[in-house]
Amino acid sequence: xxxxxxxxxxxxxxxxxxxxxxxxxxxxxxxxxxxxxxxxxxxxxxxxxxxxxxxxxxxxxxxxxxxxxxxxxxxxxxxxxxxxxxxxxxxxxxxxxxxxxxxxxxxxxxxxxxxx
Numbered sequence: 001x002x003x004x005x006x007x008x009x010x011x012x013x014x015x016x017x018x019x020x021x022x023x024x025x026x027x028x029x030x031x032x033x034x035x036x037x038x039x040x041x042x043x044x045x046x047x048x049x050x051x052x053x054x055x056x057x058x059x060x061x062x063x064x065x066x067x068x069x070x071x072x073x074x075x076x077x078x079x080x081x082x083x084x085x086x087x088x089x090x091x092x093x094x095x096x097x098x099x100x101x102x103x104x105x106x107x108x109x110x111x112x113x114x115x116x
Contacts, residue, residue, distance in 0.1 A: 001059075004051035010037050011044040021086075023079045029090045034099055040108040042099070043083075046076040047106040080105055 014036025021027045037044045053072050057065040084105075087096035103109055 001052060001055040004048045004055060007037065007044055007051065008048035011048065014038060014044075021083075024082055027086075029087050029092055029096075032087070032092050032095055032099060038103075040103060042103050042105050043076070043080045046080055050076060050106060076106075 015033060015038075018033055019030070020033075021029070041047050050069075050073055053069040057069045084096075084100065087093065087100075090096070
């Protein structure tokens with residue numbers, strides 16, 4: 001839970017003063033923010049929500065909490081895909097594709113180590 005709160009707060013501070021669209025909106029992205037934790041995770045807010053829900057389900061296990069976590073995971077995955085599609089169809093498509101390939105949706109993508 002502490003990790004979820006820290007991730008959320010870091011994301012909140014990272015985007016201060018910048019415009020982000022609402023979930024499932026149909027606006028055209030005007031900018032791509034890759035600073036802060038967005039350099040590692042494309043959806044840190046959603047990741048923090050999932051981490052919080054998972055921690056509650058683990059601390060107080062029950063079928064209903066697991067089902068709520070699963071439903072939340074489906075909803076946030078759908079929202080993330082919707083946002084990714086908006087970027088793919090925007091003037092930022094090329095820049096976003098490069099960003100998408102080097103970051104994880106909810107979990108940071110580890111750098112690939114190449115043999116030399």
